[in-house]
Amino acid sequence: MYTLTKLTKTYRQGNRTVHALKNVDLTIAAGQHVAIQGPTGGGKSTLLQMLGGLDRPTSGTITIGADDLSQMPDARLAKIRAREIGFVFQGFNLIPTLTAQENVETALEPLGVTVEQRAKRATAALASVGLADRAGHLPSELSGGQQQRVAIARALVKEPDVLLADEPTGALDEETRDEILDILDGLRRDRGLTLIVVTHDSAVARRAERRLHIKAGTVTER
Ligand SMILES: Nc1ncnc2c1ncn2[C@@H]1O[C@H](COP(=O)(O)OP(=O)(O)OP(=O)(O)O)[C@@H](O)[C@H]1O
Numbered sequence: 585m586y587t588l589t590k591l592t593k594t595y596r597q598g599n600r601t602v603h604a605l606k607n608v609d610l611t612i613a614a615g616q617h618v619a620i621q622g623p624t625g626g627g628k629s630t631l632l633q634m635l636g637g638l639d640r641p642t643s644g645t646i647t648i649g650a651d652d653l654s655q656m657p658d659a660r661l662a663k664i665r666a667r668e669i670g671f672v673f674q675g676f677n678l679i680p681t682l683t684a685q686e687n688v689e690t691a692l693e694p695l696g697v698t699v700e701q702r703a704k705r706a707t708a709a710l711a712s713v714g715l716a717d718r719a720g721h722l723p724s725e726l727s728g729g730q731q732q733r734v735a736i737a738r739a740l741v742k743e744p745d746v747l748l749a750d751e752p753t754g755a756l757d758e759e760t761r762d763e764i765l766d767i768l769d770g771l772r773r774d775r776g777l778t779l780i781v782v783t784h785d786s787a788v789a790r791r792a793e794r795r796l797h798i799k800a801g802t803v804t805e806r
């Protein structure tokens with residue numbers, strides 16, 4: 585599903601150039617469950633941003649199916665992001681003025697889903713992460729783990745082909761973490777969801793079929 589060829593991402597920090605990813609060659613098959621590990625600042629979030637089409641590489645190519653994300657016009661890229669890719673960001677990125685239910689519904693807005701269907705699907709997504717009784721609450725009225733589960737529901741509600749998650753279970757207790765991982769495994773089995781998860785938790789990494797390690801912008805298999 586993904587093919588990365590000589591993918592490099594550099595950032596300017598003042599008058600320094602930081603190489604967040606260096607000549608990464610990588611393929612990820614549809615339906616694969618990949619864990620990404622490595623030290624802080626190693627390039628994990630940068631790699632997820634590239635896979636999600638949130639930012640463009642400095643050089644090299646990244647294709648998803650037949651589409652080259654590095655060359656694609658912005659509007660096309662936005663459409664692929666909205667339909668095919670679910671994101672769970674480091675730090676959740678919930679909208680503070682919207683309830684849990686409304687936060688989840690926002691993911692369906694660009695997809696031409698009716699208001700009624702949006703509400704129904706958001707309710708089901710929140711129930712699937714065990715938050716049916718918190719749907720009407722604002723993020724500030726939820727615990728860290730509950731906010732994290734809202735973010736997961738928001739990523740899953742559009743039934744994406746790919747889920748990109750940055751420490752999706754970092755704020756959860758072991759039991760809730762395992763429940764969420766079971767939900768994700770189920771989606772992979774039933775719908776062929778491709779799961780790419782950044783984690784510092786070795787219990788989360790062990791559940792993946794493939795483990796990648798990123799250090800100083802270089803990716804190795806573990
Ligand atoms: N928007 C940005 N502007 C400038 N430098 C950036 C930007 N994003 C990341 N970097 C730099 O790129 C490198 C890789 O950062 P990245 O966020 O990918 O690391 P990470 O592996 O996700 O780390 P962590 O485990 O702390 O989340 C770091 O040196 C970081 O300072």
Ligand SMILES: [Mg+2]
Nearest residue numbers: 628629674750
């Ligand atoms: Mg990161």
